[in-house]
C-alpha cells in the first residue's frame with residue numbers, strides 16, 4: 001500500500017526519510033523525479049523549451065529551474081501549462097517505481113511528496129498519510145541556520161506554505177521532529193513496525209501470493225512434463 005509523506009520547509013522530511021531508508025523501506029522522492037523528467041533527453045524538456053523559450057535554459061543546456069520558477073510564480077496560466085507538461089510524466093514514472101516495488105514484495109511504499117496536503121487530489125490514493133512536524137520556533141531556527149537566512153526572509157518562506165498545524169489535522173500520523181534526532185528516530189521505528197504489522201489489503205496480498213505461487217507451480221509442472 002502507499003504511504004504519503006510530507007511536511008513543511010525544513011520540518012525534517014529528509015531526516016525522517018533517511019531513517020526509513022536505513023530500515024530498508026521503499027521510498028519514492030517526487031522532487032527527484034520532477035527533476036529527472038525535465039532532463040534534456042526527455043520529451044518534457046523539448047515541450048518546455050518550445051513553450052517557454054530558450055531563455056529559460058542554462059549555459060549547460062539544462063533548464064534553469066529558478067528562472068522557470070520566477071515565470072510561473074507571477075503567471076498562473078503558465079504554471080498550469082508547466083504542470084500539464086510535467087505532471088503526467090511524473091505520475092507515469094512514479095507508477096513505474098511503485099510497480100517495481102510491488103513486484104519486489106515491499107509491504108508499503110513511501111511517496112515523499114512536498115505538496116501532498118495542498119493538492120488533496122493525491123491523498124485519496126494513500127492508505128496512510130504522514131506529516132513531519134516541528135514546532136514553529138524550531139522550524140524557523142533550523143531554516144535560518146540551514147539556508148543562512150535572515151529571520152524575516154525565513155518567516156516569509158514559512159508563511160507562503162499551508163501552516164503545519166493545519167496539515168497535522170489532515171494527516172493520519174504525525175512525526176514530531178521538534179526534539180533531538182533520537183526522539184525522531186524512535187517515532188519512525190514505531191510507525192514502521194505499525195505499518196509492517198498492519199493488516200491492510202490482507203486479502204489482496206493473500207490472493208497475490210497464492211496467484212504467484214500457483215503460476216510458479218504450474219510453470220514447474222509444465223517444464224517437468226515437457227522435459228521428461
Ligand SMILES: Nc1ncnc2c1ncn2[C@@H]1O[C@H](COP(=O)(O)OP(=O)(O)OP(=O)(O)O)[C@@H](O)[C@H]1O
Nearest residue numbers: 007008009010011012013014015142146179180181
Ligand atoms: N531532530 C533534529 N535535530 C536537529 N537538527 C535537525 C533535526 N531534524 C532536522 N534537523 C536539521 O534541520 C534542517 C532541516 O531538516 P531537513 O533537511 O530534514 O528538512 P526538510 O523538511 O527535508 O527540508 P526541505 O523540505 O526544506 O528541504 C537540516 O539542516 C537538518 O540537519
